[in-house]
Amino acid sequence: MEAYLSGTGRLPAAFLKPGSSSFLEFLADHQPELLPGRRTLPAGVQPLEAPHGTTIVSATFDGGVVLAGDRRATMGNIIAQRDIEKVFPADEYSAVGIAGAAGLAVEMVRLFQLELEHYEKIEGTSLSLEGKANRLTTMIRGNLGMAMQGLAVVPMFAGYDLEQGRGRIFTYDVTGGRSEETGFATVGSGSLFAKGSLKKLYRSDLTAEGAATVAIQALYDAADDDSATGGPDLTRRIFPIVSVITEEGFRRLADAEVGELAEAVLGHRLSQPDGPQAPML
Amino acid sequence: MSTPFYVSPQQAMADRAEYARKGIARGRSVVVLTYADGIVFVAENTSRALHKVSEIYDRIAFAAVGRYNEFENLRIGGVRYADLRGYSYDRADVNARGLANVYAQTLGTIFSSTGEKPYEVELIVAEVGKNPGDDQIYRLTPDGSVVDEHSSVAVGGNAESIASYLDQRHEEGLSLPEALKLAVDSLARDPNGGAARTMTPDQLEVAVLDRGRWQQRKFKRLLGTQLARLLEGDASAATDDEAAPAAGEEAAPDAE
Secondary structure (H helix, E strand, O other): OHHHOOOOOOOOHHHHOOOOOOHHHHHHHHOHHHOHHHOOOOOOOOOOOOOEEOOEEEEEEOOEEEEEEOOOEEEOOEEEEOOOOOEEEEEOOEEEEEEEEHHHHHHHHHHHHHHHHHHHHHHOOOOOHHHHHHHHHHHHHOOHHHHHOOOOEEEEEEEEEOOOOEEEEEEEOOOOOEEEEOOEEEEOOOHHHHHHHHHHHOOOOOOHHHHHHHHHHHHHHHHHHOOOOOOOEOOOOEOOEEEEEEOOEEEEOOHHHHHHHHHHHHHHHHHOOOOOOOOOO | OOOOOOOOHHHHHHHHHHHHHHHHHOOOOEEEEEEOOEEEEEEEOOOOOOOOEEEEEOOEEEEEEEOHHHHHHHHHHHHHHHHHHHHHOOHHHOOHHHHHHHHHHHHHHHHHOOOOOOOOEEEEEEEOOOOHHHOEEEEEOOOOOEEEEOOEEEEOOOHHHHHHHHHHHOOOOOOHHHHHHHHHHHHHOOOOOOOOOOOOHHHEEEEEEEOOOOOOOOEEEEOHHHHHHHHOOOHHHHHOOOOOOOOOOOOOOOOO
């Protein structure tokens, strides 16, 4: 604490400097070593082996958006953690899911949450959804050095746009490139399989519950073919994290609710292991 | 060569205190008092954009009177301090006592440094506890003194007469409409004994730190029709838009 209060106990000048509503800018100015992307790795070292988070899926429905993620973190061939949380509320009307180096990603999410809250407190109003998505771009770009050493963080951002009255999804690449997705999106190691699954299951007239079920189906398909994605764990009662964002705000479905949906999905898979079949034409 | 004019330190400090006091006395007052479910802040303020009462952190709020640019600067500094501390340690490690301390050091240093003019502000930093006994209210004066207040406090123009009015009437466990009525009555009084003014919701800025909120951030502004209904004594308005998650649902996990 005293470390950043400069001896006298008085607020240093940086704290009282008017102008910026961004916590990131304040941190970069005052204590840059606390920024996750600023740490430099020794050159010429082989990529580190660190826990990586895997698959995140998102789908919009009429009146909102669902963001869901599996619970596995892997380190090479090892399952590093089987109940990791990779979907977080960013603020009242948005959520962020993360794939990539878990340690860095979780810290980036903490900072992102704080960035939005800080802006809200200083300005007395929230950022627009686009504004929030852009703040995340800046943070990913700051992590580029780490990404080149094998510690990439690739988030997905979803939220309810109060002005346009609909759910929206944004995806990113490691350089911070941002693109808005229509309907559904996936990210992470199992994303190819999840995307194929969503392509066949997604419809534009889904309800919130329907979108949650489709997301769980997609995660199941990802876990089916990607060893780094975890499926629903019935013995330990570990289920994917499913969050729903509507006009009423962010809501994380309770484990019991997700468990019910996941059991229904598994029940059908007992007779049809490859999941629901789409019509041929 | 002219001899430098000698001013005794006592005189210099007294002049500075007088200067700051005059600046503060020009403004309208803010009162802060505890009620059963938390702490209520009531300011006489017709502006909807320039706030005298604001959120600092999960359980901490800030109220100020005096020169706007000076207390706004301190508010932003306080938010940065709290957010940085919460980020480098944990959200639970941010408390009002620490913040009041930093404000006291800042105000005190500015007050006694000859190069700077003293701040013409008086601040209140309050933290709502898990139980009524844990509520904390600190008042900070321009010279950097911290006063640990209990149950009610007033700062600004007629602070002394308002504070004694509140002291006589405030009791533990008031409901929100009762506390609000007491606060508004104390602000509306004429210190010279004339008829009390009538205050409309438009003239008031009201916010609460409500320990009953399920959200992590306990600060909430009371605005518009909700405020009008509370002022009329309708206790049910207190929880109007506090749609807590239904049974079986989980609250949003703690944002860190």
